[in-house]
Amino acid sequence: MRQQLEQAIASIIQELFAVEVNVELTRTEPKFGDYATNVALQLSKQLGKAPRDIATEIVAKIADSLGQQVAEVQIAGPGFINLTLTDEVLVSAASSVVPQLHIDQKYVLEYSCPNAFKELHTGHLYNTIVGDTLGRLLEASGAVVYRANFGGDVGLHVAKCLYSIQQQIGQDVTALKAIAEADRPGWLSAAYVAGAKAYEADEAAKLAIATLNGEVYKIHADDDHDSVLAQMYWTCRTWSYDYFKAFYQMIAVAPFDKYYPESATSEPGLAVVKAHIGDVFEESDGAVVYKGEQVGLHTRVFITAKGLPTYEAKDLGVIFLEIGDFLYDQRIILTGNDQSQYMQVVFAALAAIDPELAAKQTHMTNGTIRFGGGQKMSSRLGNVTRAVDVLHEVGAAVTSHDAATGQAITLGAIKYSFLKHRLGGDIAFNITDSVSLEGNSGPYLQYAFARVCSILRKAGCSDEQLAALLDPATQEGSDFTGFESGERLLIRKLGEYTEAVEKSITELLPHHICSYLYDLAQTFNRFYEHNRVLGDARETTRLALLRCYARTLHGGLTLLGIPTPEKM
């Protein structure tokens, strides 16, 4: 709709002044109209005319030729052209359709990426929720999305954990069977913490852990599933992955299509780097490095002097594994923003190896979660907050009638409080504010939805009708007639849904949808406060507005991955 108008105005200008111009219609305050454009101001210098004179000529033509869509057109201020749309256009714009911007494009989305044998913390929680939502946005816009999860299943952290386990159970693998399923994550985590402590405090332990580290690599190299250590390792690795999967299920995110354990990426990573020593990489002090300075970056080691692949090489390895597995058009990797310069070097090296593949890479970053007082959580400081703790804390603060609804509200509160911020910066997470059911929060929107459902039911809408209404596949009807001013504000706001979603999809920034939905809910609440629906002479039109609102709110929340209970 907007694009159509923009093009129409562009061709009017072409006709009048013989200039090519990109007309941009922006939403404007209701008192000015529905859309505004500043083309007249932009053209002023080029045409050597006063902006208002240019606007006058354009406006006359618009009134002439766009009468079907534009009810009113005015010039305001220094030369803005303000358009007021006809009611018919407003109605047709108010659909909860998601623009199909990525039809049949294949995306690999890599996010979450926890290390096996370790606990999921708040950073994983944030990253996972954002990654999941980006996936939903891409899928809704027609893309095929493969979700990949790349995590460390080898390395010092694993050895520390195994060391502590050996201290506890010796060589008795069967002792692992005694640990109840529910206790496994906590038990592993405790083992890691104990192992890490021993590593710091005890020289003998440090040595033993270093040896274990090498042995774990050997388990992979030999594909060993029989030795005592191997049995211990594989058992605990499985526990770890089971724990991740259970957690993802608990926070209701889409399952991952594939896990790429770090152990599987070493070999392909090493191979790629070694194949390009000389033309891309060079040897330096026994290590293989990429000299980033040549492209304005810094030098990084890809293979250590001992011949081991670093994270850099493994990251290259996973890129090649994923293109082999999925033949993607685009790959998006989401990590903490502390990795942004690191990733630039990896991508620069990749660009030197395979420019075409490098062009398909996008690195997106999320900031750090900070808790009250701006205090950063870190495992080193011992104040790291586990992801499950956040769930429990928020869950405890939610009061609800039944468990399922309580869980929905908990997830809504957490997800929304993460997603509403522009992606990239650090965010302050305040448990009290996030569960607060007032203001710009997930529960506010959930409540708004439950409320409109309740009204629709009262108006005679059966469960089946409601379900059909909320189903995106259902064709939207429109029994609207002309609007009163309050109704018009609501239908106008409903029409902005598609634009907000489009913005979120093209920029891969979910927060635009959050802002929009909050705005929408507020607009509705204002409308509802001042206008009677049931039993009113305008009931038919107003109920149609309510249905459209319910559908839009539901669609938006679902797109974000936020549960939409119909009662709460």
Next chain:
RNA sequence: GCACCCGUAGCUCAGCUGGAUAGAGUACUUGGCUUCGAACCAAGGGGUCGUAGGUUCGAAUCCUGCCGGGUGCACCA
């Protein structure tokens, strides 16, 4: 030292491909439920958009310097 990100109301944040009086939430003050769900709505105070310049008809938005905060810079992940 070099590089990247950030600095908007007391607090938490939108707005940033330049455009009309800089917006929300929260907190504070006040008003509105015998009437469709008040987890709501309405009203009020609260700002030199870090700072100094520059570009422009026009800057929170673009450029430069400075101040303040965060992060990253060779064999960890």
